[in-house]
Amino acid sequence: MVVAKLDNGPLTPVSEGTPALDSPASGPSARYGKRRPYHFSTQCVTVENPLQKDQYGSSSVPIYQTATFKGMGGEYDYTRSGNPTRSHLEHHIAKISSAAHAFVVSSGMAALDVITRLLKPGDEVIAGDDLYGGTNRLLTYLKNNGGITVHHAHTTDATAVVPYLRAGKTAMVLLESPTNPLLKVVDIASICASVRQLAPDALVVVDNTMMSPYLQRPLEHGADMVYDSGTKYLSGHHDLMAGVVVCDRDDVAQKLAFTINAVGNALSPFDSFLLLRGIKTMAIRMDRQQSSAMRVATYLNNLGFKTFYPGLPNHPGREIHERLANGYGAVLSFVTGDKALSERIVGATRLWGISVSFGAVNSLISMPCLMSHASIDAATRAERGLPEDLIRLCVGIEDPADLLEDLELALLQAGAISSVELPSGERRLTRVHPDDGTGLIGMAVEKISGKLDGVHLKETDPESREWFISAPGKVILFGEHAVVHGVTAIAAAVNLRCFSLTSPRQDGKIGLRLPDLGGYEEEWVVEDLPWEALRALADGEPHGPVLDEQLIAAVTNETLRKEKATKSSQNAAVAFLYLYMMLARDDSKPAFTFTARSNMPISAGLGSSAAYSTCVASALLFLHRRISMPHEPAPSTAAHGMHPGHVHISHGGRVAIPKETADEINAWAFISEKVLHGNPSGIDNSVAVYGGSLAYTRPGFARKAGLDPLHGFKSLRFLLVDSKVPRDTKSLVAGVGKRKAEEPDVINPILDAIQDITEEARRALEDHELPRSTLISGLGALIDENHDHLVSLGVSHPTLEIIRAKTASAPYNLRTKLTGAGGGGCAVTLIPDGFPDETLEQLVAELREEGFDAYATTVGGSGMGVFSPRSGEDAEVISTEGGDEQMRVPLSKQFLDKDKTELAQWVEARGRWLYV
Numbered sequence: 001m002v003v004a005k006l007d008n009g010p011l012t013p014v015s016e017g018t019p020a021l022d023s024p025a026s027g028p029s030a031r032y033g034k035r036r037p038y039h040f041s042t043q044c045v046t047v048e049n050p051l052q053k054d055q056y057g058s059s060s061v062p063i064y065q066t067a068t069f070k071g072m073g074g075e076y077d078y079t080r081s082g083n084p085t086r087s088h089l090e091h092h093i094a095k096i097s098s099a100a101h102a103f104v105v106s107s108g109m110a111a112l113d114v115i116t117r118l119l120k121p122g123d124e125v126i127a128g129d130d131l132y133g134g135t136n137r138l139l140t141y142l143k144n145n146g147g148i149t150v151h152h153a154h155t156t157d158a159t160a161v162v163p164y165l166r167a168g169k170t171a172m173v174l175l176e177s178p179t180n181p182l183l184k185v186v187d188i189a190s191i192c193a194s195v196r197q198l199a200p201d202a203l204v205v206v207d208n209t210m211m212s213p214y215l216q217r218p219l220e221h222g223a224d225m226v227y228d229s230g231t232k233y234l235s236g237h238h239d240l241m242a243g244v245v246v247c248d249r250d251d252v253a254q255k256l257a258f259t260i261n262a263v264g265n266a267l268s269p270f271d272s273f274l275l276l277r278g279i280k281t282m283a284i285r286m287d288r289q290q291s292s293a294m295r296v297a298t299y300l301n302n303l304g305f306k307t308f309y310p311g312l313p314n315h316p317g318r319e320i321h322e323r324l325a326n327g328y329g330a331v332l333s334f335v336t337g338d339k340a341l342s343e344r345i346v347g348a349t350r351l352w353g354i355s356v357s358f359g360a361v362n363s364l365i366s367m368p369c370l371m372s373h374a375s376i377d378a379a380t381r382a383e384r385g386l387p388e389d390l391i392r393l394c395v396g397i398e399d400p401a402d403l404l405e406d407l408e409l410a411l412l413q414a415g416a417i418s419s420v421e422l423p424s425g426e427r428r429l430t431r432v433h434p435d436d437g438t439g440l441i442g443m444a445v446e447k448i449s450g451k452l453d454g455v456h457l458k459e460t461d462p463e464s465r466e467w468f469i470s471a472p473g474k475v476i477l478f479g480e481h482a483v484v485h486g487v488t489a490i491a492a493a494v495n496l497r498c499f500s501l502t503s504p505r506q507d508g509k510i511g512l513r514l515p516d517l518g519g520y521e522e523e524w525v526v527e528d529l530p531w532e533a534l535r536a537l538a539d540g541e542p543h544g545p546v547l548d549e550q551l552i553a554a555v556t557n558e559t560l561r562k563e564k565a566t567k568s569s570q571n572a573a574v575a576f577l578y579l580y581m582m583l584a585r586d587d588s589k590p591a592f593t594f595t596a597r598s599n600m601p602i603s604a605g606l607g608s609s610a611a612y613s614t615c616v617a618s619a620l621l622f623l624h625r626r627i628s629m630p631h632e633p634a635p636s637t638a639a640h641g642m643h644p645g646h647v648h649i650s651h652g653g654r655v656a657i658p659k660e661t662a663d664e665i666n667a668w669a670f671i672s673e674k675v676l677h678g679n680p681s682g683i684d685n686s687v688a689v690y691g692g693s694l695a696y697t698r699p700g701f702a703r704k705a706g707l708d709p710l711h712g713f714k715s716l717r718f719l720l721v722d723s724k725v726p727r728d729t730k731s732l733v734a735g736v737g738k739r740k741a742e743e744p745d746v747i748n749p750i751l752d753a754i755q756d757i758t759e760e761a762r763r764a765l766e767d768h769e770l771p772r773s774t775l776i777s778g779l780g781a782l783i784d785e786n787h788d789h790l791v792s793l794g795v796s797h798p799t800l801e802i803i804r805a806k807t808a809s810a811p812y813n814l815r816t817k818l819t820g821a822g823g824g825g826c827a828v829t830l831i832p833d834g835f836p837d838e839t840l841e842q843l844v845a846e847l848r849e850e851g852f853d854a855y856a857t858t859v860g861g862s863g864m865g866v867f868s869p870r871s872g873e874d875a876e877v878i879s880t881e882g883g884d885e886q887m888r889v890p891l892s893k894q895f896l897d898k899d900k901t902e903l904a905q906w907v908e909a910r911g912r913w914l915y916v
């Protein structure tokens, strides 16, 4: 549609005397009686065409939803050729674009199609080397089928087009600025000048979609034609597709109008109406979008990600861009260094929609190589320097704090950054470089203290992150003590756990905090540890079966402040330091605080020490970079563009830690158990690491050694009763060993009998056709039998017998045995199916009255688990007394202070756990 050229006025404040050329574009009477042009945002919302007044004075342009118009010789006959709604839109677009002519067609690519139909075989086109995939596809088509020669030049350098400019040959120079998706800036004015000089007949065409007429009007810089995907900022809501072409030259406009009518791709009346409506809010939308984009770009840039955004001070084209445009737009992109990492980031966002396109009110995230630019083949992408790991962000109008937080959570969840707590309680966000193979260490960059925005790059720090690790306790159902002597034992994980948190520190110290073990707390300067006593293991060398007693002695005597420690906490500290030193490398002695909590009774035979050992071993192996942290699996994605999509089957985090990693953790958890207990069987740590239920036979004896998972425990319920009688596992185990050595004829038959029990139990548990009632009553009988043998071994205790008697009495009639080392500790009671809840509650109450603790539990749950908390969720924000300032309570403090009864629920809610 050809319209009269309207001057939409400068976008910056105008001088009072600027003449108005057309009343709709003019503002109210100024103070001195003159009229001045409206500002851009006013023009956007002022949709008036003096040549096309509505008969009813409608405030909104009506939709002329008609294909035909009656009569002959009127202005309109057929909507393909012209439609009043579309005319209004084209008039409006011409006005806000400072253009004489505007056309609207069915999409941005349709606009380019209309434009390139001006070419004829033999013509040459010069285009950029970073350009939208669809543009590249159409140019490639014309090259292959239309006899057009296409040169791709590095248009960021204005002189790079010069060698291709040939008078009489070059018919079109196609520019984008900033480019999609690398946001390179092209000096449109300078290239236009070269074209005029060297190939005067060539048309300079600019894809202005990234900027919209609000921010950049290339006709003012010498371009001949400008097109926009109206799908983007002009419409702003992703509810329509449209393309816009504007130009000043009448001859060019006539040809465009001819093509549009001839091919029939003009915009429909309804979409014209929608686009007209969208334009009204364009300026206000874009103001918000680009201000948020600046914050997002600054945030990423400060984290150390290579970020492409013309508003960043380090953008090489910023100065040129500022000459050409009134703003930086709301599209930016950045690279992570790893395509899989980028995919994880994109998949982890919630507020940022994974989608092609940009310019809408909703923020979008995409990977151009897989999506908008997938139609450029991989080799060409590589040749043109389009990074496969590039993430493009298109910022919408949401609250920027939400956008930043969602992005930060995604970066944390994907493992692209980590959050570190400083001794001062401040948090530091640290970039994790994907290429270090550990998922842990990289360059540190940033400090934040509670606010996600306003992040400011300060200094480089050693990188680290916080880790939660947890491991379950266990209940030995059959075979305790005997297992030490080569008998098979059956054990299962319980839903009581040890939880640990490693919090990196910057002062060269390691700290150990065991609040549930008498409030034990100590720290050591890493360099002051007795390194001279360490015989370091060679890389890959396993620990071996014998502890380094020299190191244990050095650790015990030279580092522990014994007045602070109970026997248990002292042992826990020695195990921790022993593993720390054994696993350290010359170049890896991380400083951190290790805090362990437990919601299970300690020293009660429930494997609390093995759960602790598993947490210690896992944390140290991870932090010493002996094993890698698991990454979250790639989420399900729908097929998009050339990307086939991916199905992720959710296991609730289970089976996410590979077997080899678990084996390594188990080997070192066993070392820790040895430090703690002298001669453990290894079953406790195995259950703590692998979870589920296991039949375990220790190596080094006549029976075939092994660790076999068992199935069938899921539906078994037990009551664990803590006698609260303290005992020393080490001496109880040693006591049985001594008796075996002294009275083999008495002890060995007992051990054999226990083997018979475990085999019987195992058969019953693995026979899935065994009637349930037979299984339960059989297990009950085996419980009694096994307990009697433990009594014979001398490891029961009067309190355990009281508990047995109580649970066996009417109306309960339950079967109970000691579990673990005995000598006090816990008893385990089988709860048959259908046992009434009230009766169980009554039993628990009676046991409590007698001074025991009781825990109803199920067995067979997950083993060791790990996750790195998300900074946005890890710190409670509380108001200070005055209420006007907010303070963050560091995660480690919350963890330390949490009540035992709330611990599991709180920790589990902190993020997505990944389990063995």
Ligand SMILES: N[C@@H](CCSC[C@H](N)C(=O)O)C(=O)O
Binding pocket: 132, 134, 180, 229, 356, 357, 358, 371, 372, 373, 375, 641
């Ligand atoms: N599947 C489409 C992809 C459209 S990308 C749209 C937009 N210009 C952007 O840059 O996101 C295609 O192949 O054209």
